[in-house]
Amino acid sequence: MGMFDWVDYECTCDICKGKVTGFQTKDSDRLLALLSPFDIGNFYSVCNKCGCWVDIKRDGESFVKTTYSIKGWKKKVLKERKVKIRRKK
Numbered sequence: 001m002g003m004f005d006w007v008d009y010e011c012t013c014d015i016c017k018g019k020v021t022g023f024q025t026k027d028s029d030r031l032l033a034l035l036s037p038f039d040i041g042n043f044y045s046v047c048n049k050c051g052c053w054v055d056i057k058r059d060g061e062s063f064v065k066t067t068y069s070i071k072g073w074k075k076k077v078l079k080e081r082k083v084k085i086r087r088k089k
């Protein structure tokens with residue numbers, strides 16, 4: 001049994017412009033399946049380059065991307081903006 005599912009999404013880090021891959025979600029069955037961003041409400045990953053967390057929340061067809069850093073137990077939001085995600089056919 002898995003702990004999460006993978007999300008079929010990649011983006012560029014808003015802080016360092018590095019590539020952010022490996023998005024995960026706990027919104028579904030957590031069986032390591034590959035899900036579409038449009039099937040879930042929330043997914044997240046970590047930038048490989050600068051270590052920032054990237055959290056994406058869906059509201060219908062629109063998405064809000066929050067980039068934040070974690071130091072110890074402190075979470076600091078660095079950037080928050082709407083992003084467009086294309087539905088794959």
Ligand SMILES: [Zn+2]
Pocket residue numbers: 013014015016017018047048049050051052
């Ligand atoms: Zn980065």
